[in-house]
Amino acid sequence: MPLPQNDARRAALVKGASKAKIKALVNLSACTGCEVCIAVCPVPNCIEKFGEDPTSFGVYVNYDICIGCMLCAKDCPWDTIRMVPTPTVAGHQTSLDSQIVHEHAVYEKPELVPEEIRTFVDKQPVSDPIVVNLFRKQNPQVPGMMGPK
Ligand code: SF4
Numbered sequence: 001m002p003l004p005q006n007d008a009r010r011a012a013l014v015k016g017a018s019k020a021k022i023k024a025l026v027n028l029s030a031c032t033g034c035e036v037c038i039a040v041c042p043v044p045n046c047i048e049k050f051g052e053d054p055t056s057f058g059v060y061v062n063y064d065i066c067i068g069c070m071l072c073a074k075d076c077p078w079d080t081i082r083m084v085p086t087p088t089v090a091g092h093q094t095s096l097d098s099q100i101v102h103e104h105a106v107y108e109k110p111e112l113v114p115e116e117i118r119t120f121v122d123k124q125p126v127s128d129p130i131v132v133n134l135f136r137k138q139n140p141q142v143p144g145m146m147g148p149k
């Protein structure tokens, strides 16, 4: 459950995050929903879960407040987070919007997703070949599942 957030603090976070050169991208094909990343992320509400439905496990990153600190990528026990250059996720509000293949249950069950990201459900996956290649290079396990580190 997201914590309430002070408007001024969120504004400060957004300002700081706008300078980040890299952002965290979660590979939903392999995310187990273990929440380790949520525990280590220093920014409140930056990484959130979809819901309690067992078919909706997985997390997403809010790009407007991700400061690119890499803690989540370093600590994810399933190695499912990659840091990507911020320009490659330009215009994306969350890491959901940066998924090449919208195969996760969350895309079939938009009612499980908070209002702020429902609008992404109908968006087409990224098709720019440059971005696709970059994504695949940095997410070599897609769409396969990786084991624990
Ligand atoms: S730590 Fe990794 S596997 Fe666990 S919820 Fe976060 S992204 Fe998913």
Ligand code: SF4
Binding pocket: 023, 024, 040, 041, 042, 043, 046, 047, 061, 065, 066, 067, 068, 069, 070, 071, 072, 073
């Ligand atoms: S890079 Fe840092 S701020 Fe961004 S989601 Fe990961 S832990 Fe949070």
